Amino acid sequence: MFSAIGRIFRTPDLRRKIGFTLGIVAIFRLGSFIPAPFVDFGNVQACLKLNQSTSGLYELVNLFSGGALLQLSIFALGIMPYITASIITQLLRVVIPHFETLHKEGQAGQGRLTQYTRYLTIALAVLQSTTLITVARSGLLFGTNTSTECANLLTDNSWYAILLMVITMTAGTGLIMWMGELITERGVGNGMSLLIFTSISAQFPGSLGAIQQAKGWNVFFLVIAVGIVIIGLVVFVEQSQRRIPVQYAKRVVGRRTYGGNNTYIPIKVNMAGVVPVIFASSLLYLPALIAQFNQPKPGEDAAPWVTWISNYLTQGDQPLYMLFYFLLIVGFTFFYVAITFNPEEVAENMKKYGGFIPGIRAGRPTAEYLDYVLTRITFPGSLYLGFVALIPLLALAIVQANQNFPFGGASILIIVGVGLETVKQIDAQLQQRHYEGLLK
Amino acid sequence: MEILQVILQIVLGITSLLLTMLILLHKGRGGGLSDMFGGGMTSSLGSSGVAERNLNRITVILGLVWFVVIVVLGVITKFDTGL
Numbered sequence: 001m002f003s004a005i006g007r008i009f010r011t012p013d014l015r016r017k018i019g020f021t022l023g024i025v026a027i028f029r030l031g032s033f034i035p036a037p038f039v040d041f042g043n044v045q046a047c048l049k050l051n052q053s054t055s056g057l058y059e060l061v062n063l064f065s066g067g068a069l070l071q072l073s074i075f076a077l078g079i080m081p082y083i084t085a086s087i088i089t090q091l092l093r094v095v096i097p098h099f100e101t102l103h104k105e106g107q108a109g110q111g112r113l114t115q116y117t118r119y120l121t122i123a124l125a126v127l128q129s130t131t132l133i134t135v136a137r138s139g140l141l142f143g144t145n146t147s148t149e150c151a152n153l154l155t156d157n158s159w160y161a162i163l164l165m166v167i168t169m170t171a172g173t174g175l176i177m178w179m180g181e182l183i184t185e186r187g188v189g190n191g192m193s194l195l196i197f198t199s200i201s202a203q204f205p206g207s208l209g210a211i212q213q214a215k216g217w218n219v220f221f222l223v224i225a226v227g228i229v230i231i232g233l234v235v236f237v238e239q240s241q242r243r244i245p246v247q248y249a250k251r252v253v254g255r256r257t258y259g260g261n262n263t264y265i266p267i268k269v270n271m272a273g274v275v276p277v278i279f280a281s282s283l284l285y286l287p288a289l290i291a292q293f294n295q296p297k298p299g300e301d302a303a304p305w306v307t308w309i310s311n312y313l314t315q316g317d318q319p320l321y322m323l324f325y326f327l328l329i330v331g332f333t334f335f336y337v338a339i340t341f342n343p344e345e346v347a348e349n350m351k352k353y354g355g356f357i358p359g360i361r362a363g364r365p366t367a368e369y370l371d372y373v374l375t376r377i378t379f380p381g382s383l384y385l386g387f388v389a390l391i392p393l394l395a396l397a398i399v400q401a402n403q404n405f406p407f408g409g410a411s412i413l414i415i416v417g418v419g420l421e422t423v424k425q426i427d428a429q430l431q432q433r434h435y436e437g438l439l440k
Numbered sequence: 441m442e443i444l445q446v447i448l449q450i451v452l453g454i455t456s457l458l459l460t461m462l463i464l465l466h467k468g469r470g471g472g473l474s475d476m477f478g479g480g481m482t483s484s485l486g487s488s489g490v491a492e493r494n495l496n497r498i499t500v501i502l503g504l505v506w507f508v509v510i511v512v513l514g515v516i517t518k519f520d521t522g523l
Contacts, residue, residue: 034514
């Protein structure tokens with residue numbers, strides 16, 4: 001194991017790639033701490049201290065930006081606009097036929113789709129930064145806390161200052177996107193996911209420290225032990241897959257022989273990854289947002305439905321909220337798997353190249369069989385996703401831990417997923433030069 | 441100080457806009473979501489050509505200028521409010 005790590009650094013090519021990746025990650029983190037122009041750094045810091053545990057509204061977004069959002073830094077939006085844009089373009093494939101044809105076109109079409117995603121990212125960045133800055137200007141960024149620090153987050157409230165901040169944050173988002181692409185191109189692993197990974201793991205020491213301070217060392221070690229067990233389980237489930245055997249018929253074209261080999265279609269238990277969790281959280285965030293907009297004026301009573309929403313649908317420790325969250329995740333898992341894996345397409349492709357599943361006729365029966373297996377395996381997968389996402393909420397209810405409980409939900413899924421992927425890529429690079437890789 | 445601040449703000453606005461444009465000019469790498477959260481293998485495309493390399497260089501320089509301007513502006517504001 002350690003000799004393998006040593007070998008990584010003795011391979012010049014790999015060493016350069018890892019160095020490049022680490023350098024970009026360092027720049028990314030550095031930028032997350034530099035406040036945007038016209039932001040009153042002192043006030044923001046003081047206000048952050050006052051509001052350690054509140055503001056569940058921006059929790060997910062803040063998580064993805066590594067805490068940069070609430071600091072109003074130049075990289076405040078982080079990678080979130082790009083994620084949203086990717087999700088939108090992927091979903092639009094179902095709606096707009098043009099996107100679907102582009103997707104099927106292969107390399108060139110994919111390039112066009114990526115380009116659309118990039119434009120959409122910038123548009124979303126403009127939108128989100130405007131929202132963020134307007135909220136910060138009105139002093140409501142930290143909920144309804146009305147101390148003088150929180151009300152004066154900006155040093156300049158004039159229109160050109162706002163405009164300049166919007167432009168700066170948009171440029172920052174663009175820069176992050178480009179840095180992610182640079183990592184994908186010249187570094188190790190997928191840049192975008194590595195940057196998300198960095199943001200999330202940057203939150204770990206802080207939230208662990210908060211647990212230690214609030215609960216003492218015993219709970220702290222208990223949390224770490226539970227965390228390690230959870231990580232182990234998540235790795236186990238992420239790696240598990242069902243292999244459907246596929247036999248290719250031997251074909252002779254001219255003097256060459258093609259095919260005749262056995263392969264398999266891997267169907268993972270969790271085909272959907274973290275995307276359903278992200279969908280569910282953002283959808284559940286809508287009622288809270290609506291309630292926020294319908295806050296009563298001082299002296300007036302809130303409308304009954306507003307009170308109901310803020311009682312049952314904004315706090316994570318409410319059973320009703322948990323139930324909704326769980327059901328939404330299960331539903332979205334099936335939805336997303338249906339979008340990403342198309343049994344008919346796979347069956348069609350297999351038929352084209354003379355492949356078949358032993359015991360099942362090519363064409364429609366194959367598609368039906370694939371669909372059957374996929375649905376059956378996605379069911380436990382969706383339950384698993386729901387439970388993993390519920391871990392932080394349960395922790396909140398049981399030990400009254402901070403809502404930013406680090407081991408669970410979207411963060412653990414992303415960390416494990418990206419970690420596995422990156423290690424596999426490094427391993428593949430190593431095996432190009434030595435027989436023994438990083439993984440035994 | 442006033443004048444310097446105004447100049448820096450104008451420079452910041454221009455560099456931000458240019459930076460956004462330049463980044464949009466780059467050819468996008470990596471393909472969307474399924475790639476992002478543990479999807480298939482990413483095929484690394486080979487060389488990027490002279491135009492792309494020059495674009496990279498310009499973007500890096502512009503990014504540095506952008507960064508320095510923001511830091512200097514921040515320092516000036518800090519002294520202004522501090523004193």
